[in-house]
Amino acid sequence: MSRTSSGRGASSTSVAFPAWVLGRDPSKRIICASYGQELSNKLARDTSAVMWSEWYLRAFATRLAQRTAAADFETTQRGGRMATSVGGVLTGRGGDIVIIDDPVKPDEALSEAQRQAANDWFDNTLYTRLNDKRTGAIVIIMQRLHLDDLVGHVLEKEAWEVINLPAIAQEDEVWDYATVLGPTQYVRQSGELLHPEREPQDVLDGVRAALGEYSFSAQYLQAPVPLGGGGLAGVLHPR
Template sequence: MKRSVGDMVAEIYRKDFNAFTHRSILELNPHAEFHYNWHHEFIANSLLEVYLGLCPRLILNVPPRHLKSFAASVAFPAWVLGHRPWAQLLSVTYGQELSDALARNSRRLMTSPFYQSLFDTRLARGREAVFDFETTQGGVRLSTSVGGTLTGRGADIIIIDDALKADDALSDVRRTAVNDWYDNTLRSRLNNQEAGSIVIVQQRLHADDLVAHVQEREDRWRVLSFPAIAEEDD
């Protein structure tokens, strides 16, 4: 039987995370003007390798307002749960308000007609809270803030999106608190320390921020860095 154009387009969105991200932006922001740039493809491909298990430790250093949070904290959890409705994801930011905003958009995407036409994944009734929603197959997207309680909770993928506010970057106390919480609490929440994945998304804020801290302690981090102003021709 000949496949329809609609079926072929849907297959592209299911398989191509970059295409899925672009379409998701339009789904949640129908009146916004979207300007595609080559860096979106690099971010999408890096996150795809996290999903495939080819990149267990990923750092995305991108300036503000370049859709890094949308790709990593909104579209990516939804896409992962579309393919693996049993997956457990943990999303962390510097504040619960920001964490909830990202989770709310991810939940809106997953309950949209567009998403539900692509995937069989559905949210479980009674487990639809913004900060902790669950699929009918036991998958979870849990959102918290740095310093939050995670007792008894685990994750296959941890996404840390802006662990430190820019205003706190010069505070030794705040930087140390973030780094210590990562070492003593967050990292241990991986269900599998070897196979589990961690993604850090942020602009660089200090020579001793979380990005520098984790690279000193583990050598398998892959860094995708896009400076706001190029320091040399590339």
Template sequence: MSFVERCFVTLTPAVAFQDNWHLHAIAHHLDLVRQGKIRRLIINLPPRSLKSIMASVAFPAFVLGHDPARRIICVSYAADLAAKHANDFRAVVEAPWYRRVFPGFALSRLKNTEAEVTTTRHGVRLATSVGGTLTGRGGNLIIIDDPIKPADALSEVRREAVNQWYNNTLLSRLDDKLNGAIVIVMQRVHMDDLVGFVTRQQAEPWTILTLPAIATHDQIIATGAGRSHTYRTGEVLHPAREPEALLDRYRQQLGSDVFSAQYQQEPVPPGGAMIKRAWVLRYDAPPQRASRSQIVQSWDTASKGGAENDWSVCTTWLIENNRFYLLNVHRGRHDYPELKQKALALAAQHKPTKILIEDAGTGTALIDELRRMSGSSIIRVRPERDKQTRMSIQSAKFEAGQVHLPRQAPWLAPFEAELFAFPGSRHDDQIDSVSQALANGISGYTLDGV
């Protein structure tokens, strides 16, 4: 990391360097590649997170400083971007401080161009763009930095061109197929981008470092030998540079789909997967509750309580004339006493006519407690089919225009990210609550207590 900081100061002397734990995590994983301990590495992180300086400039300079005989191919989506990274690399290795740190490194006079730099030890840093010619060229380290720009992400032709160039051209350029290393550093832009492509192939195991702008689940991330950072749910990646309020503005400007992909590293299919975005109707204000209305709460509880376990979710719906208006989503990790208090508070707030609770895990105990303490009708629900089948049955209500979501709500963006990505979403607890509510205690479930 001290080397990265020195490179940053050399390239942007007027900008203050802002250290953060995620930079140490990136540096640690890249150095494991240099040491031969990782052969395939994917790093996914938001834009403007210092990835290009670290991966395309500092890392090749660090590798060649330690071993001037290494042969490195650096790839970007465009020739002008590849050339910029190459010029930044040259600025670093020609700096007096670099020469002092790595006295064994020297540039060869035989080849020192914008695209290619060679060392006196026959090492190489070759810059190219996706689709560029690599006939007769090879390396023992390939670095791919943003192989497709976000503006091209929706073009199937361009995505496929990137993926096939990687498969048919770039892979064959490794000098040593067994020990050569490949690093992909990019923001996610589509489910079928290069990261989606290589991970679906499952031809070889990849080490994946995913750094969303806002943590979606707890994870322990190595930041050095014997060091780690616990990235907790809801934590912002680099609050000094991009606080949560700024990320919220990005979400509003970009839309949920783009923000989910580029900032959260969770791309969803354009338009939705099982549930299509175009099927959902929107409301500014829900209908007034009338005598014929139902207020239904649907609970999907975690199998166990506590912060390290799954989410417990309650969706609250107003149902009228066979139309479903989603009023509220509560999602949290609770131990059982807290779960019970939250269920009672939500019941008091919305005064549901009935509460559906899956009879599993902590839900079983919650059913008995709420029957004693709540004035609502408590329905014990036992799902009869798998999650995907249950949601598939209820998808007809979305397609028929019976499901209404609010135009704005603080819980809406993460809810939609899960809804429109299902069944490919990371989590499905909100989905379980939705399908249970839309069934309204009838289709696909065995009931008790109606």
């Protein structure tokens, strides 16, 4: 069973990735969950819109069934994408891939009850929903919010593959990845900004001042610290 936790990238993971998976294998079943049903439904509609687009229909042979719900659609090969919320019922449903996108709202992250509810739902409901635990995958995509958020919770229990993209690199990072032109390596230097065109240093400095060190360390550096504590703790580094 493959498991991945990450920082930001909701559109890529919850919208584009399911469309790509179903394009390659229309029999795959995907479960996508977010903190609220409204957000989950919106992301499902976005995936459906991609799969009905002219360019997608030219690129893939996969076709959606004509009579299907926007938030729980199927392909003509009986695969599909189901949208649910964290805490939602999944009785009788299983997936080959499970995607959890922002399990807790940032403004609820300090609530122990909210964090515990999300963690308990993962342990008691979602974790068993993989159709095949040997080949299935669970993907968690979120910004860190607390030492005991869902990423912190699962890392305490077992090993996960972690992709960590802080807004400011905390140490030198080496990324090896494949492209159509062959293997490529990118070295990100300590202090290098993740997206300087969108969030240059002066913008990040303003965000840090507005959020405070506690929220900035968690949400922008992916390194939550104890509330009221001093230095960084719980930093997730690429493996």
